[in-house]
Amino acid sequence: MVRPPAFLTRPGGVRGPRLTVHLGAWLGIAFTICLVTGVLSHYVQHPPGWWHWPARPVQLYRITQGLHVASGLAAVPLLTAKIWSVFPKLFAWPPVRGLGHALERGAVGLLSAAAVFELVTGVLNIAYWYSLMPFGFIGAHYWTAWILAGALLLHLAAKLPVIRDARRAEPAGDGGWTRRGVLALTGTAAGAITLATAGQTVAPLRRVSLLAPRLPGVGPQGVPVNKTAAAAGIVRVDESYRLLVTGPAGRHALSLADLLALPQAEAELPIACVEGWSAGAVWSGVRVADLLRLVGAAGTGRPVTVESLQADGPYRASVLEPGPARDPLTLLALRLGGEPLHLDHGYPCRLIAPNRPGVLQTKWVARVIA
Numbered sequence: 001m002v003r004p005p006a007f008l009t010r011p012g013g014v015r016g017p018r019l020t021v022h023l024g025a026w027l028g029i030a031f032t033i034c035l036v037t038g039v040l041s042h043y044v045q046h047p048p049g050w051w052h053w054p055a056r057p058v059q060l061y062r063i064t065q066g067l068h069v070a071s072g073l074a075a076v077p078l079l080t081a082k083i084w085s086v087f088p089k090l091f092a093w094p095p096v097r098g099l100g101h102a103l104e105r106g107a108v109g110l111l112s113a114a115a116v117f118e119l120v121t122g123v124l125n126i127a128y129w130y131s132l133m134p135f136g137f138i139g140a141h142y143w144t145a146w147i148l149a150g151a152l153l154l155h156l157a158a159k160l161p162v163i164r165d166a167r168r169a170e171p172a173g174d175g176g177w178t179r180r181g182v183l184a185l186t187g188t189a190a191g192a193i194t195l196a197t198a199g200q201t202v203a204p205l206r207r208v209s210l211l212a213p214r215l216p217g218v219g220p221q222g223v224p225v226n227k228t229a230a231a232a233g234i235v236r237v238d239e240s241y242r243l244l245v246t247g248p249a250g251r252h253a254l255s256l257a258d259l260l261a262l263p264q265a266e267a268e269l270p271i272a273c274v275e276g277w278s279a280g281a282v283w284s285g286v287r288v289a290d291l292l293r294l295v296g297a298a299g300t301g302r303p304v305t306v307e308s309l310q311a312d313g314p315y316r317a318s319v320l321e322p323g324p325a326r327d328p329l330t331l332l333a334l335r336l337g338g339e340p341l342h343l344d345h346g347y348p349c350r351l352i353a354p355n356r357p358g359v360l361q362t363k364w365v366a367r368v369i370a
């Protein structure tokens with residue numbers, strides 16, 4: 001029989017309930033933050049009928065999504081250490097000692113599998129390795145989170161006595177690693193990962209963010225780009241461009257010059273991507289509310305659909321709820337930092353609205369339907 005190396009399977013030593021419970025508490029905190037912010041994020045992007053997401057504070061989504069990705073990344077070393085701390089139990093004999101024990105082990109198996117799946121798919125997603133996920137990331141990541149949460153609650157209930165007694169059960173130690181040593185190493189790893197990635201949304205940490213795939217300040221006009229114009233199939237936008245605005249009182253086809261001739265408003269709003277990066281920027285352009293007034297849709301209380309020149313792709317259109325559509329900070333931006341938009345940022349105009357995920361800030365807007 002193939003035996004795993006002794007350091008993985010040898011019980012005793014620094015391993016013991018105190019270490020496991022301690023790591024479990026940290027992991028529990030990280031998973032709770034990750035679950036709450038993740039569920040928020042899901043509803044913001046796919047709002048059910050009963051859902052309401054406020055438009056203020058304008059930075060809220062930037063914070064919740066930043067926390068989601070940061071807590072998930074910090075959980076990677078915590079989960080690794082926790083699994084290591086109980087690893088010998090995998091080889092315990094007999095594998096099951098009755099129905100209760102079988103159920104408990106089943107829950108642990110499900111919990112571990114779900115936790116590993118969530119962290120691996122999350123990392124693949126923010127690293128843009130979609131090709132390694134031959135399934136729908138959003139649905140799989142979302143539903144596995146609920147399985148994880150359920151299995152975690154069962155696990156906590158089953159382990160309550162162990163958690164209660166852990167304070168008293170100090171392992172003997174065998175001259176090797178100390179419990180504090182393992183905790184310090186794990187904490188350092190979690191801290192290092194956070195420092196190496198948080199700069200994707202916390203600008204002062206940019207210099208140490210060696211692992212962040214996108215950095216605020218890096219990209220055309222100082223703002224990162226997720227999907228370039230070329231990747232969206234948009235090669236050139238010329239004089240023939242018209243923005244079509246449709247509403248109950250008619251239809252307007254506005255050229256870029258028409259748009260520039262309308263009253264211009266300014267808004268300082270971040271692009272906050274679901275993938276964890278974000279960047280603040282100053283935008284100016286036409287208020288969507290003003291366009292709605294043109295077509296008699298200012299007071300209809302109806303949602304507004306914003307469609308891109310992009311022919312296909314999941315993010316070529318988005319829906320503005322009635323409130324945000326008429327918010328004075330919701331713009332069809334024509335300028336970024338005082339200059340015309342770069343083609344990669346959505347030239348000739350893109351949606352920018354307060355407290356809204358980047359994925360719904362539609363670029364290369366061609367139609368506004370109210």
Ligand SMILES: Nc1nc2c(c(=O)[nH]1)N[C@H]1C(S)=C(S)[C@@H](COP(=O)(O)O)O[C@H]1N2
Nearest residue numbers: 224225226227273308315345358359361363
């Ligand atoms: N038409 C269109 N708009 C889009 C996208 C897209 O794929 N197509 N990507 C969105 C995503 S995921 C993000 S994070 C923001 C990024 O905006 P930026 O590239 O200007 O930073 O654009 C959004 N707008």
Ligand SMILES: [Mo]
Nearest residue numbers: 273274358359
């Ligand atoms: Mo995004």
